[in-house]
Amino acid sequence: MNGISLHDLSSGQKASFAEVSRGLGSPQKELPCKLFYDEVGSQLFEQITGLDEYYPTRAELRIMRAAGADIAGRLGPDCLVLEYGSGSSVKTRILLDHLKRPTGYVPIDISRELLQQSADDLARTYRGLRVFPVWADYTRPLTLPSDLPVGKRRVAYYPGSTIGNFVPEDARRFLAGIAGVCGRDGGLVIGVDLKKDPLMLHRAYNDALGITAAFNLNILTRLNRELGANFVVEQFRHYAFYNPVFARVEMHLVSLSEQVVRVGGVDFQFERGESIWTEASYKYSPQEFAALASSAGWNVQQFWTDDRGLFSVQYLTVVD
Ligand code: AVJ
Numbered sequence: 430m431n432g433i434s435l436h437d438l439s440s441g442q443k444a445s446f447a448e449v450s451r452g453l454g455s456p457q458k459e460l461p462c463k464l465f466y467d468e469v470g471s472q473l474f475e476q477i478t479g480l481d482e483y484y485p486t487r488a489e490l491r492i493m494r495a496a497g498a499d500i501a502g503r504l505g506p507d508c509l510v511l512e513y514g515s516g517s518s519v520k521t522r523i524l525l526d527h528l529k530r531p532t533g534y535v536p537i538d539i540s541r542e543l544l545q546q547s548a549d550d551l552a553r554t555y556r557g558l559r560v561f562p563v564w565a566d567y568t569r570p571l572t573l574p575s576d577l578p579v580g581k582r583r584v585a586y587y588p589g590s591t592i593g594n595f596v597p598e599d600a601r602r603f604l605a606g607i608a609g610v611c612g613r614d615g616g617l618v619i620g621v622d623l624k625k626d627p628l629m630l631h632r633a634y635n636d637a638l639g640i641t642a643a644f645n646l647n648i649l650t651r652l653n654r655e656l657g658a659n660f661v662v663e664q665f666r667h668y669a670f671y672n673p674v675f676a677r678v679e680m681h682l683v684s685l686s687e688q689v690v691r692v693g694g695v696d697f698q699f700e701r702g703e704s705i706w707t708e709a710s711y712k713y714s715p716q717e718f719a720a721l722a723s724s725a726g727w728n729v730q731q732f733w734t735d736d737r738g739l740f741s742v743q744y745l746t747v748v749d
Pocket of ligand 1: 485589591634641709
C-alpha cells in the first residue's frame with residue numbers, strides 16, 4: 430500500500446554539499462541541525478524523547494493533556510492546522526482529539542519515512558480528517574499545496590521547542606513567516622522550553638545511555654553515506670553543555686586528533702580539540718519569548734506550564 434501521497438518539495442532529501450562545505454569551511458565549523466533527522470536520526474530522536482533525563486517531551490505532553498480542551502476551544506471550529514516538524518505527530522493527536530471539525534491537517538517534515546507513516550496513521554485514526562503531508566525543509570521558503578481547504582482560519586502548531594534551534598534573529602524571521610502563512614486571524618500553538626537549573630539541562634543533553642551522543646554522531650555517518658565523506662566516527666566526541674551567557678544548550682562534535690576528513694572530494698583539516706557545532710537549543714523566560722513573539726507580529730494570548738515550570742505551551746495570535 431502506498432498511503433497518502435506526499436506533497437514533495439524534495440528539499441528534505443539529501444545533505445546538500447554546498448551547505449555542508451560552507452559549514453565545515455568556516456572558522457567555527459558547523460553543520461545544520463536538520464541533518465540529524467535522517468531515518469536513523471529520527472528514530473534516535475524518538476528514543477531521546479523517552480529518556481529519563483529528557484524532561485521536555487514529557488512535560489509538554491502533560492501540558493497538552495491538561496490544556497488540550499482549553500487550547501482547542503481557543504482555536505475554535507473549522508480551522509486548518511499546519512504543523513512544522515510534525516515528526517511522529519504524537520502531541521498532535523491530543524490537539525486533534527479536542528479540535529472541532531478541523532478542515533484539514535498539514536504535517537510538514539524533513540523526514541520522509543516518518544512523515545508518510547504518521548500521515549497514514551493519523552488518517553486511519555481520524556476518519557474524515559483530510560491530511561495533506563508536505564515533505565520539505567521548512568527552514569527554507571516553501572510553497573504549500575494549492576488545494577488546501579479554506580475553513581475559518583489557519584493555525585500553526587509548532588511543538589517540541591524546536592523554535593530553540595534558531596538563533597533569536599532567525600527565530601524572529603521564522604515566526605514572522607508563519608504569521609504571513611496563517612494570515613489575518615491566524616493562530617500559533619507553540620512549545621517553548623524555559624530557562625532552568627543548568628544541571629538539569631546538562632543531564633538532558635548528556636544522557637547516561639548515550640542516546641544523545643549517538644544522535645549527534647549519526648550526522649557524521651550520514652555524511653559518509655550521502656556525500657561520500659570519510660569521517661571516522663570514533664575520532665569525534667559528543668560534547669554538550671548549557672551556555673548561560675546565550676541561554677542555550679550547545680551540542681558539538683569535538684575532534685579527538687589532528688586529522689583530515691574528505692567530504693565530497695574536498696579536504697577539511699581538523700585540529701585536535703576543534704569542534705563542529707551541530708546544534709543550539711535556546712531557552713527562554715516567559716518575558717523574553719513574549720518580546721520575541723511580539724517582534725515577529727504575534728501576541729501571546731495564553732501561557733500554560735507544567736507543575737515544575739520546566740516547559741511552556743503558548744497560544745499566539747497574529748497582531749492585526
Ligand atoms: C527537537 C530541537 C527540541 O533541542 O532539545 C534533543 C533536539 N537535541 N536532544 C532539543 C535535541 C538533543 C531537541 N529539539
